[in-house]
Amino acid sequence: MSATEAVLAMDVMGFQIGIDRLIIGVFTGLTYGMLAVGLVLVYRSSKFVNFAHGSIGAFGASVLGLLVVDWGTPYFVAFPVAIAVAALLAGGIEVGVVRRLAGRPSLIGMIATLGLSQFILIMALLVNSDGVSGFTFPEPPFLPSFTLGTTPVGPSYLAMLLLAPAVLLGLAWFLRRTRQGLAIRAAADSADTAALEGIRAPRMASYAWAIAGGIAALSAILVTPTTAGQSIETLGPDLLLKGLAGAVIARMTSIPIAFWASIAIGVLEQILLSNPDTRGLVPVVIGIVIVVALLRQPTLGRADTERGGWRRVGSPPVPAAYKAVRAIRLTPPVVVIGSVTVAVALAYLVSNETASVLTSVAGFAIVGLSVGLITGVAGQLSLGQFAYAGIGAAVSAHLANSSGNFVLGILGGVAVAAVVSALVGIPALRLKGLALAVSTLAFALATTAWVLRLDIFLGDGISPAKPTWFGYPMNLARDYYLFAILMLALGVFVCANLWRSGFGRSLQALRDNEDAARAFTVPRTMRKLQLYAVSGAIAGLGGVVIGHGQMTLTVNSFPATASIDVVALTVVGGLGLVIGPLVGALIIVGLPGLVILGIPGQAALALGWLLVVVLLPDGLGGIGMRMRDRWYDWLAARAGLDPAAVRTEPDVTQRSPLQRSAQLDGLFTPDTQDLEAGPGATPLLVVNDISRHFGGVVAVDHVDLEVGPGEIVGVIGPNGAGKTTLFEIIAGFTAPDTGAIFFADRDMTKATPEHRATAGLVRSFQDAALFPTMTVRETVMVAGERTHPSRLAVAALGTPFPDRLKANRADELIDRMGLGPFAGRTIAELSTGTRRVVELTCLLALEPRVLLLDEPSAGIAQNECEALGDLLLDVRRELGTAMVVIEHDLPLLSRLCDRMVAMNLGRLVASGTPDEVRSHPEVISSYLGSDHAAIERSGSHLAPVTPLPAGTP
Missing domain, CATH: 3.40.50.300 (P-loop containing nucleotide triphosphate hydrolases)
Structure with a gap:
């Protein structure tokens, strides 16, 4: 081996750390750096993470592929058009969605971008049915290709090297030297102060989003040809996580630090990929980097001044006078008994295929109950609930198979999921908003890529045991569906008790005003750890239901994107209602399972739940509560009460006790x-x-x-x-x-x-x-x-x-x-x-x-x-x-x-x-x-x- 080859193929403890590997790492890191820069721009202007950032880039890449491959447009004509389309899309999102969420907690903005992410990815497939496959995606012309050691270096890598620093320098000049750039920075630092200077902060936020969208498209266009077999979903959570790592290290504020930290992330990724034993650990290591960065930055993501905009938890109270009406008192138990009767009767009326779909609905609804507790009650966003479900299912299956005791399997799965959830939540104990969302997203990706693939969890797949009822095995899907309904009822019972108890009130108090809650002796650290543990336990129970209902349980049964789905169904049903996740699961999980929607139908479904977030703060469950109130008014009127007089309370705003x-x-x-x-x-x-x-x-x-x-x-x-x-x-x-x-x-x-x-x-x-x-x-x-x-x-x-x-x-x-x-x-x-x-x-x-x-x-x-x-x-x-x-x-x-x-x-x-x-x-x-x-x-x-x-x- 020559000296040059030795340098290019340096081996350290099984890792290839040659010059070629490091250079490729720098190339990919440049792409992640541009993603990080866009995330920082949006965060500084809107104060939340845009989870649709990678999807906006994927949409721009799809437009480029359509123009160049399908329509034959010259690359350098299509290139600025695709970037402009992505920029307009991002700016339109700020105007049409983000502004409508003004006055509501930043967490709602992050949830809205989750819905946008799914919708935009589906629209990208509609625009270009070939997606963004690395095999067919066009590369920049007129740039050479060569081999560095054994690593081919194509035109896209060279384009990264040329364009990424130029974009960073151009952006720095724009933000520091131009009037418009200075206005964007001023509005991001203090919208009120900027308004006194005649700067329109909403318009500046739109400009920041548009710039970030264009940068995201540039990143996606350049990175796609470098990855063979690239799928459009990869440009979602996984690529977003790599951009987030650099942005978090930069405390979501410094563009240069985010850029250079992302280059380091790219190099680290290439080193890990050089060893076959560590290729699956990339999301794990990046997740660890993010957690360490969060722990070293105790002020990141704090929402000290964000106390308004939360919705009241629970169903609207019934006027005291209505409680004397017998028909009103009987309505809730009649509805509950009727719903349970219908749910049980379905086991004897539907096919096994339909029963399997309903079982999935029940499992997702249970996991959604954990989202309702941690997000609806406590005001924190977790994107790892389905990862806890997968861990709970794996542990339950192993315990039930090895011991022959199904109950022991359930208890073990629930307990392990609770412990893991509490451990993952530790970095967010002192932080609000961003910390838990980012750390749980990293954990969800790491769980899918590595944790569940371990033999102690799912490995290559396991066959879980089925429950038995007085010696009768529930092997048929219709029989197992009854078990799922029982677990769902248990989950609703526990969550309803927690919501209306002192435990639930403590969580709401910490959400609304943490300092005042602590002054009233609410133990912040203990309550949050309990919250993470109990939400993990409920998610684990949902995983048990889903896992034991399948013939073979594999890592594909618990994809990372499912954590976004359970957030979606909880929001659609109503974050402030215990029964909200069940309503949402029937629509988000049940409808696609029973009816073949196709890509257009999936796009309509994603758009629908986005509209619910923006237009219906209380979700579809809120509509149900308003219908309940009208029913109660009708019953009260029949009993001789005047609903208008009962619901009209005295004006107490001007009188003081x-x-x-x-x-x-x-x-x-x-x-x-x-x-x-x-x-x-x-x-x-x-x-x-x-x-x-x-x-x-x-x-x-x-x-x-x-x-x-x-x-x-x-x-x-x-x-x-x-x-x-x-x-x-x-x-x-x-x-x-x-x-x-x-x-x-x-x-x-x-x-x-x-x-x-x-x-x-x-x-x-x-x-x-x-x-x-x-x-x-x-x-x-x-x-x-x-x-x-x-x-x-x-x-x-x-x-x-x-x-x-x-x-x-x-x-x-x-x-x-x-x-x-x-x-x-x-x-x-x-x-x-x-x-x-x-x-x-x-x-x-x-x-x-x-x-x-x-x-x-x-x-x-x-x-x-x-x-x-x-x-x-x-x-x-x-x-x-x-x-x-x-x-x-x-x-x-x-x-x-x-x-x-x-x-x-x-x-x-x-x-x-x-x-x-x-x-x-x-x-x-x-x-x-x-x-x-x-x-x-x-x-x-x-x-x-x-x-x-x-x-x-």
């Missing part, structure tokens, strides 16, 4: 130890030398603070003084740079907000946003988790006793606080002042020992501040609660507090009685002297501050 006198006497049992306040009392809360810097800004600067039992301490200071940051540190939402926090003689410096709130150190928030989609009663019940925490097993079984305790306590508090007329209204419907009273009610439900109140009078009418003060003093009297109160209303604060401290520029500048602090020179100059409105807001009963003589230090 503070106008009623809260009666707290006897509602609580105070902590007598906390009531023993005095000069010699041991401080309940000690803040020792706390500091916090944000970059070069000093937010809190060596602050010391003590709060005794039953003491009320007021905190004043101008905006930006560091007051709220100090609260964030004391409550555990922000870690201090220096210092320590002690509560009840325990070091709480590293404790989570949940642990602090459980111990009795509770905080409020300035905006009192709470949980917009939940009712007042449900919100107070969430706060009741501290005294009566929900248990997962108890919730799954539907035991009503724990929730009954929380409900009774919530009703008592609501009544005492004058919130009765508001109990059934959602938080989003309430005025700011009423939300503030609801928040105070929740804080009382927590029975705090120290209460951190951040501007409690914000949003409350001026004439109600005195009532608010009386209420807070009653809370101290009844509970013995100590308080630290940030407030700009100085008369209110002076009336409340025993002691006052003032902050400025992160430091405590004064401490003492209210009069002493108000008279302090630095307080006057930094705060009071510039804000006379704060002095006068609640009245003039406080003595005015006497100006200090000139020259006073």
Whole structure:
């Protein structure tokens, strides 16, 4: 072997790392880099991942193939036309779909692009029935071909090398040097600020999508000829994952980092492909790269400011007056019994072939139940649910075959799926939105490409056992269908219990407002792990149903694209309804199984579920709920009720519960130890030398603070003084740079907000946003988790006793606080002042020992501040609660507090009685002297501050 050949064929531990392999890796990495650049552009403009990005590129490639191969158009004429078509398609998607989703969570945007991906791929096949086969796809003319070692290098590789850097440099110049490019960047960074400069952010987003679409088409056109046997589906999830890897490494923000990281991904892929033993590990390794990148970037994908747009979970409540109508009370059980009867009767009326389709419907519906729980209730997108189903099916089949015990097989499959789901979900514990979607997509592809192909799972295929019923084997499809219906009923029973339990309310609270939920003692980490585990278990149960219903179980039984299908059917049926997945499965799975649709029919089906996402936020199940309400109105009218009068609730938006006198006497049992306040009392809360810097800004600067039992301490200071940051540190939402926090003689410096709130150190928030989609009663019940925490097993079984305790306590508090007329209204419907009273009610439900109140009078009418003060003093009297109160209303604060401290520029500048602090020179100059409105807001009963003589230090 010559020296040149040795360099080209370098072998390291079984991997070929020669120059030829590395160069090919760079070539393919250039293509992935362009995909990553497009993903970053879209993410920066729309704040979600465009899962149709690869499909848009595939459509452009199909157009090129049609023009060149079928119509004989010159390549360099068809090339810009295909790219322009893809750009127009992407821009049209932004205008026609993405803009219509404005105001809804970014997760819905990602789901919409999943539907778009399927629809666009089908349309690409309609445009060019040959697809994008690497055998027939045209290559750029006039470029040479040669061999590098044993690797042929065709014109497409050279085109990548020439065009990819040129595109990157051209894009960089456009974004940095042109007016339009600068406008796109400005709109992506801050749409509101850009609007003040006359920049139309929606138009800039359309431009960004169009540019990304053109880049995707360029990538697909160049990569297709390099892969023999390329199918159009390959340009979907698999190619998207490789582009996502570079984009995630770049934190979805930096175009240059995304480009160069993708080149590294291309080289890594080629090295893995050089070894026969690791060729199937490409998606596994790329998935690991993505997970590591996510774990190293704790802020990626967080949706801290995204609290609006979620839909209410569960069916609309029935008016209380309707519950007295016997026909209305009987309707739900009659519908359930009738549906079950029809489902069972079908086993004796349909053929075995139809029964097999209905079994698949049941299995997909069960997996869809797991999507409904993790997405509809918890607001997170998982694209790996069918992978968990495949693992559950494989484990169940092996256990049932080896032990002869079918029940053991089911339990084993469900348990392993639960464990795997929890492990895959770990990277998303601290992250929202993007993290779980990306990591589960990587896992789904890795499962299909490698995990299920292992002999311990499916290998080359296994024959699963069939269940038996009192010795009767369910070998026939019609018999097995009855088993599938039983498992579906079990899944619906468990999920319905979880949705309406304290466990489900905790997940909704974390979805709507994670910080407020944690302040109400909801254990974020434990709840999310439980969520991932139980959703994986339900998906595993669906896999068991699907797997044991087949004669031979192979990896093809659980394709990665099926995870998208279960998301689709859940959305079509209704994300907010337990029964939604069954409705969707009948359409998405049942219809194609019973009727041959062909490509046009598949396109219509994909377009249909996309339209449901865009136009029907509650899915088809929402239509069913509206029909139910009309039926109930008709029954109520027959019973003598006036539906219009019953459903017309009083206008509560203008009335505040503070106008009623809260009666707290006897509602609580105070902590007598906390009531023993005095000069010699041991401080309940000690803040020792706390500091916090944000970059070069000093937010809190060596602050010391003590709060005794039953003491009320007021905190004043101008905006930006560091007051709220100090609260964030004391409550555990922000870690201090220096210092320590002690509560009840325990070091709480590293404790989570949940642990602090459980111990009795509770905080409020300035905006009192709470949980917009939940009712007042449900919100107070969430706060009741501290005294009566929900248990997962108890919730799954539907035991009503724990929730009954929380409900009774919530009703008592609501009544005492004058919130009765508001109990059934959602938080989003309430005025700011009423939300503030609801928040105070929740804080009382927590029975705090120290209460951190951040501007409690914000949003409350001026004439109600005195009532608010009386209420807070009653809370101290009844509970013995100590308080630290940030407030700009100085008369209110002076009336409340025993002691006052003032902050400025992160430091405590004064401490003492209210009069002493108000008279302090630095307080006057930094705060009071510039804000006379704060002095006068609640009245003039406080003595005015006497100006200090000139020259006073």
